[in-house]
Amino acid sequence: MIQQYWLYLIYLLGSVFFIVGLKMLSGPKTARNGNFLAAAGMAIAILGTIFMHTNEDGEPIGNYGWIFGGIAIGTIIGWISAKKVKMTDMPQMVSLFNGMGGACAALISLVEFGHLHDDASPATVLTIVAGLVIGSVSFSGSIIAYAKLQEIMKKTFRLPAQNILTLVLLIATLGLTVYIALGHPSTTLVYTVFALSLAYGVLFVLPIGGADMPVVISLLNSFTGVAAAFGGFLYDNQVMLTGGILVGSAGTLLTILMCNAMNRSLTNVIFGSFGGGSAAAAGGGSATTGGAVKSSTPSDVAIMMNYAQKVIIVPGYGLAVAQAQHVIHELEALLEQRGVEVKYAIHPVAGRMPGHMNVLLAESNVAYDKLVEMEEINDQFSTTDVVFVVGANDVVNPAARSNPASPIYGMPILNADKAKTVIVSKRSMAAGYAGIDNELFYYPNCMMLFGDAKDSITKVVAELKGMD
Amino acid sequence: MDAIITFIGENIQLIYILILSIFVGIEVISKVPSALHTPLMSGANAIHGVVIIGAIIVMGHAEAGNWPALILGFLAVILGTLNVVGGFVVTDRMLEMFKKKK
Numbered sequence: 274m275i276q277q278y279w280l281y282l283i284y285l286l287g288s289v290f291f292i293v294g295l296k297m298l299s300g301p302k303t304a305r306n307g308n309f310l311a312a313a314g315m316a317i318a319i320l321g322t323i324f325m326h327t328n329e330d331g332e333p334i335g336n337y338g339w340i341f342g343g344i345a346i347g348t349i350i351g352w353i354s355a356k357k358v359k360m361t362d363m364p365q366m367v368s369l370f371n372g373m374g375g376a377c378a379a380l381i382s383l384v385e386f387g388h389l390h391d392d393a394s395p396a397t398v399l400t401i402v403a404g405l406v407i408g409s410v411s412f413s414g415s416i417i418a419y420a421k422l423q424e425i426m427k428k429t430f431r432l433p434a435q436n437i438l439t440l441v442l443l444i445a446t447l448g449l450t451v452y453i454a455l456g457h458p459s460t461t462l463v464y465t466v467f468a469l470s471l472a473y474g475v476l477f478v479l480p481i482g483g484a485d486m487p488v489v490i491s492l493l494n495s496f497t498g499v500a501a502a503f504g505g506f507l508y509d510n511q512v513m514l515t516g517g518i519l520v521g522s523a524g525t526l527l528t529i530l531m532c533n534a535m536n537r538s539l540t541n542v543i544f545g546s547f548g549g550g551s552a553a554a555a556g557g558g559s560a561t562t563g564g565a566v567k568s569s570t571p572s573d574v575a576i577m578m579n580y581a582q583k584v585i586i587v588p589g590y591g592l593a594v595a596q597a598q599h600v601i602h603e604l605e606a607l608l609e610q611r612g613v614e615v616k617y618a619i620h621p622v623a624g625r626m627p628g629h630m631n632v633l634l635a636e637s638n639v640a641y642d643k644l645v646e647m648e649e650i651n652d653q654f655s656t657t658d659v660v661f662v663v664g665a666n667d668v669v670n671p672a673a674r675s676n677p678a679s680p681i682y683g684m685p686i687l688n689a690d691k692a693k694t695v696i697v698s699k700r701s702m703a704a705g706y707a708g709i710d711n712e713l714f715y716y717p718n719c720m721m722l723f724g725d726a727k728d729s730i731t732k733v734v735a736e737l738k739g740m741d
Numbered sequence: 742m743d744a745i746i747t748f749i750g751e752n753i754q755l756i757y758i759l760i761l762s763i764f765v766g767i768e769v770i771s772k773v774p775s776a777l778h779t780p781l782m783s784g785a786n787a788i789h790g791v792v793i794i795g796a797i798i799v800m801g802h803a804e805a806g807n808w809p810a811l812i813l814g815f816l817a818v819i820l821g822t823l824n825v826v827g828g829f830v831v832t833d834r835m836l837e838m839f840k841k842k843k
Contacts, residue, residue, distance in 0.1 A: 291788055292765055298784045298832075299773035305836040308784050312829040315791065319825075322794045326801065334801030336811070343800065343815050347822025355830035360838075366831055367783045374790050374824035380817035381795040384803070384810045396748040408792075491782055497789045497824075504795035506755060514755055515762050516791035522766030523785055527778060534775065619776065627778035635838035646775060 276325050283321035284512035290314025291516050295523060301641060318512045319344075360636045361593050364626045365422035368415045368490045371497055375411030378404050378500035379467070385507060386463050397507070399454035402463065404503035406450055406470045411496040413474030418490055421482065431480045436544055442473045477543070485542045487626035488531050492539075495524025534621035536673075536684035566702070569720035571729060574661075574696055575736035578604075581658035583614040585650065587689055588630050589623055591664015591699070595726035601663060602637040604734050611737075617643055618650045618660075618687050620668040651688050660692040664699070664726050670711045680709060695719040698729050780835045787828025793821030 291314050297307025326334050334340070351370070358366045382405035389398065420426040432438060446469045453462050481489050498520030505514030532539050578584055586605065592598060605615045617634060624630035631644050645653075654660065662669055669689040672679040689695050690713050697714060699721060713719055722729050749756060773781055796817035803810040 291791075292769060295766075295781075295785065295788065296769040298781050299770050299777060301774065301777060301839055304777060304780060304839065305833065308780075308787075308829060308832045308836055311784060311788055315788070315825055315829070318791065318794060319797065322797050323801070326798060328798070328802055332802065334797065336800055336803060336814075339803075339811065339815050340797055340800050340818055343796075343818030344822045347819040348826045350819075351823040351825070351827035352830055355827045355834065358831065360835075363779065363783075363831065363835065366827070367779075367786050370790075370824050370827040370831070371786050373820040373827070374786070374792055377790075377796050377817045377821040377824060378792045380813045380820070381792070381799050384799045384813045384817070387807075387810060394748075395744060487782075494782060494786050494789070497792070498785070501789045501792035501795070502759070504792055506752065508795060508798055509755070510794060510798075511755075511758060513791050513794050514758050516788050518759055518762035519766040519769075520785045520789040522763040523770045524766075524782070526767050526770060527773075527782055527785070530773075530775075531778065621775040621778075626782070628776050628781075629779050631776040632779055632835045632838060641839055644776060 277327060280321050280325040281511070283317055283325070284510070287314040287318035287321075287512045288515040290317075291512075291519055295519060318516075360633055361596065362423070363632065364487060364490060364629065365419045368418040368422065368493070371490065371494050372412045372415030372419065374497040375408045375415060375493070375500060378408030378497065378504060379412060379470075380408075381504055381507075382408065383463070383467070386458070386460070389458055393458070395454045395456065398458050399450070400503050400506045402450045402453050402466060404500050404507065405463070405467060406446055407496050407503065408500040409467055409470035410474040410477065411493045411500060413471040414478040414489070414493045414496075415474075417475055417478040418486055418493065421478075422486055432476070435476070435480055439473065439476045442469060442476060446470055446473055481542065485537075487622075487629075488528055488535075488539070488542050490626070491524055491528040491531060495521045495528065498522075498524055531622065531627050534627060534685065536681065566714050567720045569696060569722050571722070571732035572736045573720075574722055575733050575740065577659050577694060577696070578608055578613065578661070578733070579611060579737060579740060581608075581613055583616075583653075583657045584608060584659045584661060585654065585657050585689075585692070586615065586617045587660060587662040587665050587669060587687055588617060588619070588634065589663065589665025589668060591666075591726055593624050593629070593633055593664070595664060597663065597727040597730055598633045599637040600727055600730045600734060602634070602639050604730055604737070605639065605643070607734060607737050615643065616645050616650065616653070618647065618654075618689075619644050620647055620665070620687055621685070623665065623668065647685060647687055654688045654691040657692040658694065660689045660695045662689055662695060662697040662699075663730070666699070666711055667709070669695075669713055670709070671713055671716075672709070672711070676712075689713065690716055690718070693718060696722055698722045698724070698726050700725060780832055780839075783828060783832040783835060787825055787832055790821060790825035790828055793818065793825055796821040 294307045294311030297303035382401045449466050498517045502517030608615050671690045673681045673684045673686045800814035803814050
C-alpha cells in the first residue's frame with residue numbers, strides 16, 4: 274500500500290512539473306528549461322509506473338523485456354528523427370509525433386476492451402471506446418496532415434457532399450459508441466468503430482489545406498490530450514489525467530488563438546469553403562485594383578536599402594519555401610554594418626505555423642530582439658524608408674483594413690503599405706493563400722522584385738557588397 | 742440518470758482534477774507571445790505523450806500467452822515513446838535556436 278502512495282506522490286510531482294513546465298514554455302527566457310522540466314516530470318512518471326505500479330489485484334508490472342525493448346526502439350527512432358528533421362519540416366514532424374500518441378491511446382483501448390469483464394459498467398466501456406475514437410481520429414488525421422505538409426499528398430480533396438458525408442460518419446461513430454457502451458460490447462462493433470473513426474480522421478483533414486494546417490494540427494494535438502485523459506479515467510491515473518487535460522485545454526486555446534490571428538472561426542476552418550467562396554470575391558477585387566505594377570531590379574533594391582535609415586523585413590511562407598532564411602540574415606547583417614536599422618515584422622501566422630518564422634530565423638542566427646510582433650511594429654511602418662516583403666502576401670494586403678467585400682476583411686495585417694517604399698519579392702503575380710489579388714502591389718510606393726526569393730536576395734547582397 | 746450520478750460520485754476526485762486542469766491549462770498559456778506558439782504546441786504535444794503510462798500498464802499486465810495484447814501493447818509502448826522522446830527533443834531543438842545570439 275505504501276508503495277502505491279509513493280507512486281501517487283511521484284504522479285503529483287510529475288503533474289506539477291507539467292504545469293510549471295508548460296508555464297515556463299510560454300516565456301522566451303524560461304522556455305527551454307520549461308521543456309526540460311516537463312521532460313523530467315515525464316521521466317519520473319514513467320519510471321515510477323514501471324517499478325511501482327500495481328493493478329487493482331495488487332499485481333506489479335511484468336513483461337519488463339517487452340517494455341524496455343519498446344521504450345528503447347521508440348527512443349532511438351524518436352531521437353534520431355527529431356534530431357535530423359529540417360527546421361522547415363518541423364510542423365509535419367510535430368503532426369507525426371502527435372499521430373503516434375493518438376495511435377498509442379487507440380491501441381490501449383483495443384487491448385483493454387479485450388480485457389473487459391461481462392459486468393463492466395457502461396461508464397468503463399464508454400471510457401475505453403471514447404479513448405479509441407479520439408485516439409484514432411487524431412492518428413489518421415495527423416497522418417494526413419503529415420502527408421500534406423510533407424507534400425506526399427499535394428491536392429486538397431473535397432469529395433462530393435463532403436460536409437454531409439463527414440457529418441454522417443461522425444454521427445454513426447458517436448451513435449455506435451453509445452450503443453456499445455449501453456450493453457453491446459461486441460468485438461466486431463468495436464473494430465467497426467475503430468474503422469469509422471480512422472475514416473473520419475481522414476475525411477476531417479482531407480479538405481483542409483495551406484495556412485489552415487497549423488490550426489488542424491493544434492486541434493488534433495488537443496484531441497490526443499483528451500484521449501490520454503480518458504486513459505487517466507480508465508486507470509484512475511492522476512498524471513495521465515492532468516497531463517492529458519492540460520494539453521486538451523491549452524491546445525484548444527492555442528487553436529483558437531491561431532484562428533483569431535487569421536480572423537477565421539474554427540468552424541470556418543473545419544467546414545469552410547475558403548477556396549470556393551473567395552473565387553468570386555477575387556474576381557471582383559482584381560477589377561477594381563487592376564493596373565500596372567512596377568518591377569524593380571536587385572541593384573535598385575540594394576541602392577534603396579543602402580541609403581535607407583530604417584528597413585523592415587516582412588518574412589512569409591514563401592521565404593521558408595525558398596529556404597531564404599540564411600541569406601536574408603546575411604542581408605540584414607550587411608545593412609546593419611552600414612548603419613541601417615533593420616527589424617523583422619512577424620505576423621502572428623507568418624510561416625507554416627504561428628511562431629514558425631521565428632524558429633526559422635533564429636536558426637539562421639537572427640537575434641531574438643530583432644523579431645518584432647505585429648502590434649509593436651505596426652506604428653513604425655510610417656517612419657520606415659524601405660519595407661522588404663519576402664514571400665508574404667495576404668498579411669500585407671490593405672484590403673483587410675479597407676475593403677469590407679474582401680474575404681480577408683478584418684484580418685489583422687502588417688501596415689507595410691504605410692512605408693515610403695515597399696519592395697515585394699515574389700515569384701510571379703500569382704495570388705496568395707487566400708486566392709485574392711493584393712492591391713498593395715499596384716500602389717505607387719510599391720515595387721516588385723520578381724524571382725525566387727533566395728536568388729533575388731542573393732543578388733541584392735552581391736550588389737550591396739559591390740558598392741564599397 | 743442514476744448511473745450518471747453514480748459515475749460522478751465514484752469519480753469525484755478525478756472530476757475535480759479534470760475541471761481544475763482545464764482552467765490551469767488555459768491560464769498557463771494565455772499570455773504566450775505568438776513567437777512561441779510553435780514550440781509551445783510542440784511541448785504540449787510531448788506532454789500528452791503521458792499516454793505512454795497507459796501503454797506501460799497494458800503491457801505490464803498482459804498475460805504471457807495473450808499474443809494480441811502483447812503485440813498491441815508493445816506497439817503502443819513504441820508509439821508512446823516516439824511521441825514523448827520525439828516531442829521533447831524537437832521542442833528542445835526549436836528552443837535552442839532562440840538562445841543563440843551573436
